[in-house]
């Protein structure tokens with residue numbers, strides 16, 4: 001069916017050191033490595049993905065028909081936060097943990113040093129996410145984007161992160177493979193960066209168990225928050241996804257990544273430049289202008305390291321583009337990295353003052369975001385899971401045909417979704433600016449909202465298509481592990 | 491080869507690289523007074539307004555409403571004078587927002603009478619049939635919980651004494667429950683009889699909305 | 714030129730030099746073999 005995916009006959013044995021050969025012969029990977037944890041996180045990710053998308057569909061509907069604001073906890077203002085956190089923290093983090101635990105063990109050829117801690121990490125993670133969702137439904141909300149959880153849960157998140165970091169560094173220190181491959185660098189920088197970002201932005205003074213105030217005020221708070229928010233997107237929706245991309249693309253094609261040194265240069269440039277750019281979210285606000293200007297400059301520079309990865313991805317397939325057809329996983333990776341490439345051109349453009357003045361606060365940005373999350377992030381995670389799950393359960397994917405259906409549904413869903421929002425954004429931006437010949441405003445605000453309802457309806461429909469694709473994804477993986485019960489439990 | 495075979499050194503180096511941009515664009519500005527200037531004309535929120543602000547946060551109004559007017563011609567036409575940094579000195583957290591599903595609210599204070607807000611919050615659709623703003627009628631059915639008002643004001647460093655807070659609350663209650671309160675009728679329409687003599691969450695939220703952009707007018711007048 | 718303007722220019726030049734150095738180091742042909750090795754090794758840990 002898909003020869004390259006199943007093994008790596010195509011790979012070039014370069015230098016097989018003794019100890020690895022011995023290891024590999026005495027044990028199979030499912031015995032040597034801890035894969036139960038990988039599986040636990042992978043299915044947690046699927047669970048939160050489905051929940052987060054249902055909430056997403058709910059708020060998408062509310063945007064053209066407020067009748068769904070049935071109760072306080074189903075009202076749009078509260079629910080939108082459940083959507084972003086459920087998918088960003090629930091789905092995103094779980095998928096990152098699943099793939100990181102897998103990649104770490106494989107690339108270091110070392111089992112996790114603290115498997116019990118990892119198990120605890122899994123339970124604790126799901127508890128925190130569930131409590132997080134409940135507390136957001138209840139309106140316990142600090143309002144700082146992607147950092148909405150109240151302080152007790154913030155502490156929980158930090159503990160969670162430390163639990164993860166112990167295994168990351170434990171594995172790396174005990175590793176049997178001297179050189180760290182690209183994916184490991186990205187996992188390291190994510191581990192370090194998220195810790196810094198999360199702690200600094202969430203410094204708050206508690207009033208009660210359920211309420212706190214930020215230690216920063218006004219423009220400072222805004223600056224800290226968008227430094228955080230921009231980089232949390234960078235270090236959760238970019239860096240670890242690149243770790244997956246750099247690992248699973250070569251693995252599933254049997255082709256070495258095009259250039260290791262290009263990835264080194266891109267890696268450091270990305271890590272350096274990302275942190276300067278948060279203020280491009282605060283263009284033309286009362287934040288001092290020099291911070292905004294520096295952010296614009298670095299945003300433009302970011303095109304270079306971002307495209308370093310895009311180029312690396314494309315060139316890896318050089319001479320083997322037939323795999324787009326023969327290997328179902330390659331489609332996901334290539335579509336994913338393409339959306340990443342588009343995203344990282346669109347982003348810096350949005351940061352330019354004149355364009356930002358037009359697009360900021362409109363649905364254009366929502367379109368930008370979702371090309372990243374529904375395109376790049378989900379595509380790469382999907383393919384990574386398809387590669388990983390059969391291997392850790394010593395079985396084969398339940399159905400490649402379903403995987404292909406999944407691909408096309410989420411592609412069409414995502415594209416329709418984002419293009420619709422771009423058009424809506426352009427329209428709304430233009431209507432806000434439109435003036436009559438006498439200089440007065442042409443539209444009142446509500447007109448600029450109601451004129452978008454047709455787009456909101458189309459977006460809802462696109463969301464349903466995407467959701468069906470995701471359900472097929474989940475079904476395919478569930479059936480895969482059910483084929484061969486408990487084989488992986490070793 | 492080099493640092494790629496030393497994970498701990500690698501992690502430290504990554505942290506350093508990450509902290510350079512952070513220090514220049516975030517940490518240092520925290521200590522520069524020019525980032526968040528203060529003005530004597532801008533007063534902290536009263537205890538009731540602060541409670542209203544907390545309800546605004548709880549309901550996530552910030553997910554649809556921004557609170558910063560940009561210095562663009564059509565934006566100033568639509569909302570009023572553009573936002574000044576001094577206005578936000580007491581905003582913890584800031585509520586500038588990132589998406590305008592509804593209009594900007596930074597200049598909404600005193601734009602409408604209280605009665606307008608009672609009616610609008612209770613049912614936006616009764617005023618604008620096609621509005622997608624959720625109805626918040628139940629806010630008028632919740633008694634305002636003021637047991638932490640003092641603690642909140644203290645935490646935020648507003649410098650109110652216990653009696654200040656008490657007085658602010660009783661005074662605002664007196665205002666909205668007064669026989670001659672101009673918005674009495676719309677308030678009574680949305681407030682259940684047993685709460686008409688008390689402060690509700692909707693009262694506090696409206697007090698907050700009316701404060702937005704009020705002080706900056708004084709500040710501008712002095713310039 | 715103003716002090717701020719000069720500072721921006723010098724900072725940009727400094728960054729350009731550092732990135733030039735990093736690129737020069739990693740793109741040096743004599744290190745190519747060694748630097749590119751992990752990308753091959755990562756492919757053969759399967760069993």
Ligand code: HEM
Pocket residue numbers: 145233237238277280281299300302303306340343344345346347348350351356359360361365368369372373376377588589
């Ligand atoms: C070179 C890389 C990128 C740059 C410079 C960039 C730039 C921007 C800018 C300027 C905005 C704000 C626009 C506005 O509000 O008017 C924005 C919003 C956003 N972007 Fe990107 N972007 C990049 C890549 C990405 C990627 C790869 C993702 C996701 C995978 C992403 C996700 C987001 C999110 C979640 C927001 C919305 C924040 C909000 O709620 O306002 N971005 N980006």
